[in-house]
Amino acid sequence: MNRINQKLQEKTNEKLLSIYFTAGYPNLNDTTSIIQDLEKSGVGMIEIGLPFSDPLADGPTIQASSTQALKNGMTTEVLFNQLKDIRKTVNIPLVIMGYFNPILQYGVEAFCKKCQEIGIDGLIIPDLPVDVYNDQYKTIFEKYDIINVFLITPQTSEERIRFIDSISKGFIYMVSSASVTGSSSDFGDVQTEYFKRIANMKLKNPQVIGFGISDHTSFMQATTDARGAIIGSAFIKHLNSEGTGKIHRFIGDILEA
């Protein structure tokens, strides 16, 4: 069973904290130690960002980290090299988040195959739309047991949510509000209503909420009705100001306040 499913099906009251970080940032070779520290700090899942030159769904913080990572020399090949022994030390689910073009250039099948070899459990590819995935790539992903994670937003229609739920395998990535990553951290009535609405749909896949979560309060708000939440920009900002030495403290603050 894929680690993502294992993790999310654990019978526990604990809410899942998933952390996004950009591979190769702040320094090219920080990737594995950040992953290890995150797991040790209590994080339940990790999204490893494969940096892209034109990350159009990302806000300024993640954009800047991607630019720096590319300058540092990060490439798809380098990342796979860094991760080749990751399963010797790390057990939680690992997901690669990347834009479609670098994956396409690598070759979708080669990419999936490599992910399986390394022990990557899923992919989040924001600009690979559902229908293209379904028509062209589903069988490849399944062949290598890679879960493709789909997003929904407050604008996604009920019909489409049900459809996405029907083809999803691991979890549904709920974008908290209409925004690129890194936007404001307070959830208002509109969002909580949206969270409730989705919860009430009783989908077969668990939901993990991302975008706009930055601290304990917003983490708790997001996970009231959802299985977990993802923090990205806030973690990158932490790395910007504190470096890689105090990851434990950051995660601790999120989880326990």
Next chain:
Amino acid sequence: MNRINQKLQEKTNEKLLSIYFTAGYPNLNDTTSIIQDLEKSGVGMIEIGLPFSDPLADGPTIQASSTQALKNGMTTEVLFNQLKDIRKTVNIPLVIMGYFNPILQYGVEAFCKKCQEIGIDGLIIPDLPVDVYNDQYKTIFEKYDIINVFLITPQTSEERIRFIDSISKGFIYMVSSASVTGSSSDFGDVQTEYFKRIANMKLKNPQVIGFGISDHTSFMQATTDARGAIIGSAFIKHLNSEGTGKIHRFIGDILEA
């Protein structure tokens, strides 16, 4: 008999030197002393320039002197005042050269009347065309015995020259070449041919050549076939560099080399 006719009909081999200067330049009240000095230096006729803001037939030297004269405070009224006793000391013909608009504003008849009172013998108004003069102003000029001087140029047709000769009373102002005032001072074959051509027409009016005469050589060239010549820009340039004190020397140089 009008002084212009008297002067030009004198039986003499001497060529007539006519000097143009801008009234009120270099200083507002230089007008009468310049006239007196010119007569004493041997000049045969004087053109007193009534300065105009937009002297479109004049080159840069005369333009600049006009601008300065206007700044100095020269106006039609001021000029007439300066000249009111001029005939007590000066005998040679005096001609006012001015653009039509200031004369029109003064009133053409009032202007002619005033000229007669003062003892001005003629007018040169470059932008008063022959036909307008003939149709509208001839009788006024004649009433006050003011001679209107017409210009011809190398481009003027024989027919038109004959017509202009027929209506001219004093002399014909031969523009030496196609140019505004103050252009180059050497006469080439084209000009001398033109001078000859006009001389051979045996016009009833004497011809005085103007534009481009600046020194003894060009004065002699111009007067080989013509009754006289007019110097303007070169005289203004002399005033610019030497002031009003050495007029005698300048005229001496022109006449005797």
Next chain:
Amino acid sequence: MTYNINEKGYYGEFGGAYIPEMLYPNVEELRQNYLKVMAEPEFQEEFNALLKDYVGRPSPLYFAKRMSEKYNTKIYLKREDLNHTGAHKINNTIGQILMAKRLGKNRIIAETGAGQHGVATATVCALMGLECIVYMGEIDIARQAPNVARMKMLGATVVPALSGSRTLKDATNEAIRDWINNPVDTHYIIGSVVGPHPYPDMVARFQAIVSEEIQWQLKEKEGTTKPNYVVACVGGGSNAAGAFYHFLDDTEVKLIAVEAAGKGVHSGESAATSILGKEGIIHGSKTLLMQTPDGQITEPYSISAGLDYPGVGPMHAHLYKSGRAEFIAITDDDAMTAGLQLCKMEGIIPAIESSHALAVFEHKKFQPEDIVVVSLSGRGDKDLETYINHFKL
């Protein structure tokens, strides 16, 4: 009775050819030939083909919906701004370059204020492969820099006029001096309905296409060839002459000429010629001009280089004197505001000259059923810096 020119070259008492003898052969040659040449079918054909395929005529007659709503009247804009080179000026330069070619001239001179006429002249010279010299006041060279750059690109020589107010009047003086110095091979393309006869008439006839189009365009849109009002700014008066031309003798069509009041008609810094002017002679024509009691021509002022001229064409002097047209003077500030309003309401950046005409709606009330055609004589690309500085955008 006609408000058009008579056979002697006068509009009422205004017009004529008050030129030095040095210009006589040139002007006379033109006078004797212009009507004959313009009537030739081959000339007409060439002229009309260039207007269509090169200039982009007909220029649209555009119903300005939002402005019409705001002012509760029917506002149509005659879009001369869409002509090649961006103003009405090219109608005239196309005509004159064809004329110059037929007269065997191979050197072209022009004066320019806003630079639009200079660009239009440089353009037709490039098109015909003729040498082109443009005189432009030093002040105008600075405030209409884009047009200076365009003239250079087009291969013209731009000569600064350094005398007087260093604006349009002085550029015109320099051009006339050049013509005096080059009487045989050179044609002087005057840019407005000014100068000695036959220029005002010739230029008006080349610009008359504007009102000719207004007639049939309005027929298409409103079922009538007659607007209630035609409004145009007046520098020398060529865009107004073109927009008025076919309506001159139809007094059912009211004509409004808008002049530049600069900092105020009586501020001493203005170019409101008809209101402030007196009869006199400027650039070879008897007309109204701003002058001292002594007959010296006054240095005008307007924020708009194309209206910054102390005279006005003899047609307009006559329209003023006879009362045929209403004359309105609009200040710099009011013109700029009207220009910015057009940007924001209709998405059209007008030349500052044209903005003066657009200001009529704040100045005068029209009836809801009135059809008001405004001559949008040019586009504002040349004026961006002036606008931006004025409004601190």
Next chain:
Amino acid sequence: MTYNINEKGYYGEFGGAYIPEMLYPNVEELRQNYLKVMAEPEFQEEFNALLKDYVGRPSPLYFAKRMSEKYNTKIYLKREDLNHTGAHKINNTIGQILMAKRLGKNRIIAETGAGQHGVATATVCALMGLECIVYMGEIDIARQAPNVARMKMLGATVVPALSGSRTLKDATNEAIRDWINNPVDTHYIIGSVVGPHPYPDMVARFQAIVSEEIQWQLKEKEGTTKPNYVVACVGGGSNAAGAFYHFLDDTEVKLIAVEAAGKGVHSGESAATSILGKEGIIHGSKTLLMQTPDGQITEPYSISAGLDYPGVGPMHAHLYKSGRAEFIAITDDDAMTAGLQLCKMEGIIPAIESSHALAVFEHKKFQPEDIVVVSLSGRGDKDLETYINHFKL
């Protein structure tokens, strides 16, 4: 077989809608409605009326006599430079603003490179009274200053894109981010035949008026609706798409797409996308783009802001791959020389983008009887400083 789009939104293997889910509702709404809306008679009527009365269409098809003599072939210029705002871009923005209004949007965003699309968008927003935000690379803001000033005059907010190469690609990223953040009230007016389906098709259809006019204009002039060649520059590809549209499936008409070679195709400073590009995804579309082996998008370079883009529309990727169109890459220097030549020989200052297309005549020999239509996509007013500096005029 057709070279046009199929019902799935692909040109051959290129196209599609590779968009994040956040954009799905917006893009899907557009996809479901665009053909329906465009087919409505009222839409057609409003669109055509604005093209005629506001934009000034038809744009002339001008026979360039002197150029034709020089190159011994028949050269026609399709004068999109005469459109209101000075380029072909307005054909599309007029269409899209009418679309946006019908979809109930009241906030408009756009990206721009040369600023022509930004100006054209700001213009139609002013016309309709809608809010307008334009994203523009910091580098482009500097090199196309006149267009920035125009957008401000028109009331648009110009937001600098500070990431990447700070040119068109990055402005597009920013615009997409804005759209993600404002998914309900905002319509994104893309300025070329790029982006996710249905944009490439919708923009091409709005620009198709260009080739529609070429057909009947050529019929009038040459008695045939078919040129031998149609030549257009390609940034994203919208002016080329418009000029090619009605000839796509008529292979008797040869199509030539001209890309920017910058300092040389293989200099590392170039924007010759089709030659240097590989298949991939950029801005929501599968197409050819310049990229590293690793799939990172390369920073392009061209002296011309409108061609300085690492991708190309999917229609053009297909025209390239299928061999239907010939692709030529022209360097900065050759483009500038061709632009200046047009100034001096025909009196038309072209946009530097268009100058690339004009350079075809130094690159390729045509037959005397060939009819070669060149898309003169825009005027060069925005580029004066670049030209003047380049030639030290």
